[in-house]
Amino acid sequence: MPELPEVETIRRGLTNLVQGTTIVSVDALYPKMLNMPAKEFENMLAGKEILQIDRRGKYLLIRLSDDYTLVSHLRMEGKYDVVPEGTENQKHTYVVFHLNDERELRYNDTRKFGKMNLVKDSQVYDLSGLNKIGPEPTEEDLTFDYLKKQLHKSHRKIKAFLLDQSNIAGIGNIYADETLWLSKIHPEQATNYLSDQEIETLRENIIKEIQLAIKGHGTTVFTYKNAFGEEGSFQNHLHVYGKKGQPCERCGTPIEKIKVAQRGTSFCPYCQRVHGDLSE
DNA sequence: CACGATGTTCAAAA
DNA sequence: CTTTTGAACATCGT
Incomplete structure (x- = not known):
């Protein structure tokens, strides 16, 4: 499931493979994922050069000539593939970019959740x-000050807070589950009762863990793979995600799985406990 | 066969 | 205003 480290890995792969190529033509096979009619999308992209690929949060920003950006979000199972011209489409290939060097950039997405928005840079x-x-x-x-301000004005469970992209991208x-386990914070902990110490620990763990995951080329779980020779090895570093029933690495208590903010949530019931106002 | 879980965002409801 | 819920969709396991 592409989170920031997976998207960053894809960004680097795409940069290596297609930066500097020109899009000759496009086949848009699933119009609902676009922000305009398929024909218009195809016509606007034809002839544009892929200048650079940026990333913001989980969004890929494919910078094109003529001041256009193709904003691509992979949601759950979106994948990019670069293949020789004429390779047979996969079952869930929804956009084909024909490049000027006998290759095609393919967008595949079994769940059809991904989105592409072609807009002016501005x-x-x-x-x-x-x-x-x-x-x-x-x-x-x-920054610590920003995180503290956001946490204290929120009245939600910390897990819901972390998943909200407007708080942290x-x-x-x-x-979310991994950084909470590392920080020994219960996923249902109210954000406004976190101590300064807990906030700083959480902040450091988020930054450290994301950087580590980028180094490991992201997490390959379930069917997710990226096609750029970078398989993803970070799943080997996971501590709680997908480990229901297995002993916690710190204390041996079996990892539990509950629903928080409608999402499957794994945590250690001993290491991660809810508390109220810390001044008590 | 039906149903729930899966991860992410957005629009709509509360 | 903030927060929660359901929908978008396909596939797999029970």
Whole structure:
């Protein structure tokens, strides 16, 4: 499931493979995923050069000539593939970019949840999802003061808070559970009762874990694989996600799985406990 | 056969 | 305003 580290891995792969190529023509096979009619989408992309590929949170920003950006979100199972011209389409190939070097860039997505928005560069941050996106989980952008302010004005469970992209960009279900376990914070803990110490621990773990996952080329779980020779090895570093019933690495208590904010949530019931006002 | 779980975002409801 | 819920969709396991 592409979270920030997986999207960053794909960004790097795409940069290596298609930066500098020109799009000759496009086949848009699933119009509902686009922000305009398929014909218009195809016509507008024809002839544009792929200048550069950026990322913001889980969004890929494919920078094109003529001041256009193709904003691509993979949602759950979106994948990119680069194949020789004429290769047979896969079952769930929904966009084919014919390049000027006898190759094709393919977008595949079994669940059909992914989205592509072709907009002028200046309109990228007007798109819903990007217009309210929070800071990147880095040392420079995710400051203690910002995180504390956001946590204290929120009245939600910490897990729901972490999944909200307007608070922090790029954290999904896997890294939410992992960073909470690392920080010994219960997923249902009320955000406004976290101590300064807990906030700083959480902040450091988020930044550290995301960087580590990028180094490991992301997490390969279920059927998710990326097609750029970078398989993803971070699943070997997971502590709670997908480990229901297995002993906690710190205390041996079996990992439990519950529903928080409608999402499957794995945690250690001994290491991660809810508390109220810390001044008690 | 039916049903729930899967991860992410957005629109709509509360 | 904030927060929660359901929908979008396909596939797999029970």
